[in-house]
Amino acid sequence: MSDNLCPPLFGPAFDADPYPAYAWLRDNAPVTRVPLPGCQAWLVTRYEDAVVTLTHPSLAKDPAAGSPEWRAASLGLPLDHRPGLARHMLNADGADHSRLRRLVGSAFTPRRMAGLRERAQEVTDDLLDRLDGPEADLIAGLAYPLPITIICDLLGVPEADRPTFHHHASVIDSSAASEVAQIAEATDALEKFLAGLVALKRTHPGDDLLTDLVRRSAQGEIDEDELTSTAFLLLIAGHETTVALIGNGLLALLRHPRQAAELRSDPARLPGFIDEMLRYDGPVRNATWRFPTEPVVIGGQEMLPGEPILVSLLSANRDPSAFPDPDAFSPGRTGGPHLAFGRGPHYCVGAALAQIEAEAAIGSVLRRFPELSLAVDPADLTWWPSAIMRGMFSLPVRLYG
Ligand code: HEM
Structure with a gap:
């Protein structure tokens, strides 16, 4: 391949390994259409430009700030335009954003987080007990069910309703690669389900985050659409991301046996390893849409009001100007910090929870299966065809020798 041609930015080869294309873009077209x-x-691929974009005061997150072309194109997607699902903090700016973010942030109390840590370990132990080896798929067996169970706990979804909730969520997930019509149907059903859940919390309050938000709504701090939208955001933002962190993180360990042995001999290093997993092969390919509210210049390119912008977090996290020897998996490295949880006002609200779940899952797998190895050639792993996320459909492993 000539040095002057960008490797494809779509398709299975890119999904399997997008990093050569990102390296080409950083060198040749760091801010490109x-x-x-x-x-x-616009696609922004260098670390420094990514930080500028994620923190820029003249870039809005509200979809109403998007150009008519973008709005027309994205109207086909059911998620961005329904008041009952879209009026959440990731689509809000300024005072509305701060209010919605504060409400959720204050519901992540230290007591609730401590309870979720215990619960993540309990759910992990239970899931790992059920693996009956000698081979298993660690996505279906662990990485997928753990986060959805924790989100159901967080939102207070009653046990009896969980299968329905799981079903709708799995159709909407990009990991399921569903058809647009199916997604629209599941989105309808989920919107109704969440409205019903909010009504239930009014009559039967529980010790959960949604009940906290319902109480705040009685004080006029959050309206009905914002309530269901926030529950929806927590489900979407908190599920597949964590599936991918556990899956991609375990894969990084399986492909780097020397580092895995170091971690087994010093388990206290687990948080640092997870930080490097987030940088090396993070769950979020591109941050969500941003739109200039006035002309802005980023990386030497002028962007006009309404033009949609994506920031490649995967690319920024492999930029050699921020991370020496960026393609090496090197826990404890200097440089960064990585951008896997974003940066600026929309920095991930659930970062601490994701870390808790990953510590339970990855720490337990390492402890319980000292001989763990990959059961397929890495080239045979299949990756989600998603523009936003990076994760695998399955992770087949041999649990014993
Ligand atoms: C490894 C797991 C996770 C990763 C990599 C991740 C990544 C991100 C990123 C990159 C953003 C910023 C998006 C942007 O600026 O366009 C974000 C925002 C957000 N995340 Fe996460 N996330 C993870 C887990 C979670 C969990 C477990 C929750 C909650 C249960 C959560 C809730 C949110 C929320 C509510 C926002 C919006 C914040 C705002 O708009 O102010 N995330 N996340």
Whole structure:
């Protein structure tokens, strides 16, 4: 391949290993236009430009700030335009954003987080007990069910309703690669389900985050659409991301036996290892849409009001100007910090919870299966065809020798 040609930015080869294409873009077209169905978007790939974009005061998150072309193109997607699902903090700016974020942030109390740590360990132990080896898929057996169970606990979804909730969530997940019509149907059903859950919390309050938010709504701090939208955001933002952190993180260990042995001999290093897993092969490919509210210049490119912008977090996290020898998996490295949880006002609210779940899952797998190895050639792993997320459909392993 000529040095002057960018490797493809779509398709299975890119999904399996997007890093060579990102390296090319950082060197040759660090802020570039990419074609999307129905419109074009800016793609930002260097670390420094990514930080500028994620923290820029003249870039809005509200979809209403998007250009007419972007709005027309994205109207096909059911998620961005329904008041009952879209009026959450990731689509809000300024005072509305701060209010919604504060409400959720204050519901992540130290007591609730301590309870979730205990619960994440209990759920992990139970899931690992059920693996009956000698081979297993650690996505279906652990990485997928753990986060959805924790989110159901957090939102206070009654046990009897969990299968329905799981079903709708799995259709919407990009890991399921569902059809648009199916997604629209599941989104309808989930919107109704969440409205019903909010009503239930009014009559039967529980010790959960949604009950806290319902109480705040009685004081006029959050309205009905914002309540269901926030529950929806927590489900979407907190589920697949964590599935991918556990899956991609375990894969990094399986492909780096020397580092895995170091971790086994010093388990206290687990948080640092998870930090490097987030940098090396993080769950979020691109941050969510941003739109200039006035002309802005980023990386030497002028962007006009409404033009949609994506920031490649995967690319920024492999930028050699921020991380020496960026393609090496090197826990405890200097440089960064990584951008896997974003940066600035929309920095991930659930970062601490994700860390708790990953520590329970990855720590327990290492402890319980000292001979763990990959059961397939890495080239045979299949990756989600998602524009936003990076994760695998399955992770087949041999549990014993
Ligand atoms: C490894 C797991 C996770 C990763 C990599 C991740 C990543 C991110 C990123 C990159 C953003 C910023 C997006 C942007 O600026 O466009 C974000 C925002 C957010 N995340 Fe996470 N996330 C994870 C887990 C979670 C969990 C477990 C929850 C909650 C249960 C959560 C809730 C949120 C929320 C509510 C926001 C919006 C914050 C705002 O708009 O102010 N995330 N996350």
